[in-house]
Amino acid sequence: MNLYDRLERMTRRWWFYLAILCIQFLPPYTTRGMTGVNSQEINRLVGDVLSHALVLSWVNLSPLFKVLPLAFLVLLVYVPRSRPFFSLFAALHYLVLAFFQNMAFLEDRGLAILTNNAVMITLVALSFLVEVFARKNAFAFRRVNWKKGSLIGMAAFAFLYPVDPASFRPDFHMKHLFTNAAGLTFCMMTPLYLTVLLFTYPEVNLVTLRVTGLVGTIIGLYNLSFNFFFDLPKFWWNGILHIPLLLISLYAFVLSFQRSQRRALSDPGTTFTGKSGEETA
Numbered sequence: 432m433n434l435y436d437r438l439e440r441m442t443r444r445w446w447f448y449l450a451i452l453c454i455q456f457l458p459p460y461t462t463r464g465m466t467g468v469n470s471q472e473i474n475r476l477v478g479d480v481l482s483h484a485l486v487l488s489w490v491n492l493s494p495l496f497k498v499l500p501l502a503f504l505v506l507l508v509y510v511p512r513s514r515p516f517f518s519l520f521a522a523l524h525y526l527v528l529a530f531f532q533n534m535a536f537l538e539d540r541g542l543a544i545l546t547n548n549a550v551m552i553t554l555v556a557l558s559f560l561v562e563v564f565a566r567k568n569a570f571a572f573r574r575v576n577w578k579k580g581s582l583i584g585m586a587a588f589a590f591l592y593p594v595d596p597a598s599f600r601p602d603f604h605m606k607h608l609f610t611n612a613a614g615l616t617f618c619m620m621t622p623l624y625l626t627v628l629l630f631t632y633p634e635v636n637l638v639t640l641r642v643t644g645l646v647g648t649i650i651g652l653y654n655l656s657f658n659f660f661f662d663l664p665k666f667w668w669n670g671i672l673h674i675p676l677l678l679i680s681l682y683a684f685v686l687s688f689q690r691s692q693r694r695a696l697s698d699p700g701t702t703f704t705g706k707s708g709e710e711t712a
Contacts (some may be wrong), residue, residue, distance in 0.1 A: 434561070434565075435561065435565040435567065435636075436636065438561060438638045439637050439638050440446075442637075442638055442641050442642060443688070447473060448504040448643075451645065451649075454460065454550050455545050455547055455649070455688070456547075456669055457546040457547040457550065458473075458546065459476050459477070459480070459543060459544065459545050459546055460542075460543065460544040460546050461476070461537075461540040461541060461542065461543045461544075462540070462541035462542045462543075463539070463540050463541040464576075469506075474657075474661070476540065476543060476678065477545060477657075478539060478657075479535065479536045479540075479543070480533065480534070480537070480543050480544075480545050481532075481533075481545075482536075483535040483536070483537060484531065484532050484533065484534065484535050485531040485532075485535060485536075486527075486531045486612065486615040486616075487535050487612060487615075488527075489531075489615060490613070493610055493611060493612045493614060493615060494610050494614075495614075496524075496614030496615050497590075497609055497610075497611075497613065498556050498612040499520065499614075499707050500524070500614065500620065500623060500624075501519070503517045503520050503521075504623075504627065506516070507570055507627070508572055511570070513565065514566065514568065514570055515562075515563050516539065516638075517570075517627075518559050518560070518562040518568070518593055519559075519560070519561045519563050521556075521559040522556045522557070522559035522560040522563065523556075523625055524618070524620065525552055525553075525555045525558075525559060526553065526556045528546075528552055528615065528617045529549050529550075529552035529553045529555075529556060529566075529618065530544075530549055530642055531547040531615075532615065532616060532617060533548040533549045533550075533552070534549075546682075548617075549647065551646045551650070552617055552646065553641055554642055554646060555621075557625075558636075558638050558641075558642040558643060559643075561636070561638055562636045562638075562639050565636060565638075567634070567635065567636035567637070567639075568631050568634065568635055568639075569631050570627075570630075570631045571630075571631055571633035571634065571678050572630050572631075573630070579629075579630060579634075582622075582626045582629055582679060583626060584639060585622055585626075585674075585675035585678065585679060586622040586623045586625075586626040586675060586679065587617070588668045588672070588675055589599055589613070589619045589622040589672060589673075589675040589676060590613055590614075590620070590622070590623050590625070591608045591618075592611050592612075592613035592619050592621055592666055592670075592672060592674060593607075593608060594610070594611075594669055595607075595639055595681065596611065596612070599665055599666055599668060599669050599696070600668060601668050611698070614667055614692070616656055616665035617650060618644065618650065618651070618676045619672070619676075621643065621676055621679075621680065622646045622647075622675040622676055622679045622680075624643065624646065625640070625643055625647065625679050625680060625683045626679065627638050628643070628683065629679075629682070629683055629686070632686060635687075637687050639685045640683050640684075640686070641683075641684060641687035641688070643680070643683065644681065644682075644683035644684030644686075644687060645680075645684050646679045646680075647677075647679070647680025647683070647684075648677060648680040648681045650676070651673060651676040651677030651680055651681075652677065654670070654673040654676070655673055655674070658670030658673060
């Protein structure tokens with residue numbers, strides 16, 4: 432059994448999800464320490480870190496991180512040999528998001544890191560890195576039906592991220608749509624990456640699809656809870672913009688098990704060669 436098959440089997444085990452659950456209880460790290468571990472203090476720290484994240488200071492790089500994913504996507508469609516480079520870019524992109532979106536220098540805390548988010552997003556990055564070598568994604572962009580059209584619409588809505596960063600009100604100004612910081616956020620980029628994976632389904636890397644879908648679902652639930660329940664009058668539009676993350680992630684996660692079950696039932700002895708979804712007995 433090769434590494435990919437072991438990882439695919441591991442991500443179906445109960446203890447894998449127990450480990451993911453335990454990650455949720457990792458406390459934030461701060462160089463000046465926490466005065467307590469109550470939920471109110473942690474929620475405030477989470478809000479402070481995300482609103483002062485290091486990536487938010489990369490104003491000049493925001494347009495670049497919107498253009499690069501689209502450039503690699505176009506390259507993926509027209510140059511099939513670029514498949515490993517797309518997965519490698521996604522892995523590196525997620526590593527950047529894992530740490531720099533969840534890290535901030537705060538006046539009262541010093542260096543602060545949202546440990547659970549950083550660990551989960553790092554797992555997503557590693558799952559894309561697995562695809563660089565396993566090459567399970569066929570990346571066959573077939574005819575668009577209503578389901579795929581819905582995925583494209585939701586992913587584009589999240590990617591454009593039409594919101595004013597100061598007031599969090601809707602902002603559809605064309606200039607801002609392509610210069611905002613959406614390319615430097617996990618929540619707005621994951622719908623795009625998952626949509627690309629879902630287009631290649633069923634010849635897809637199940638490890639990448641499952642892990643990304645799971646982490647996206649968890650972080651999507653966190654964000655919807657925060658936006659809709661903690662300060663609804665201010666963050667209602669931001670909450671709506673996070674709905675694509677939750678819906679697409681949950682759909683991808685569930686679909687990854689359906690594919691796995693069909694594969695096991697149809698041919699328990701089948702193994703994958705790792706080349707563009709080809710199978711050999």
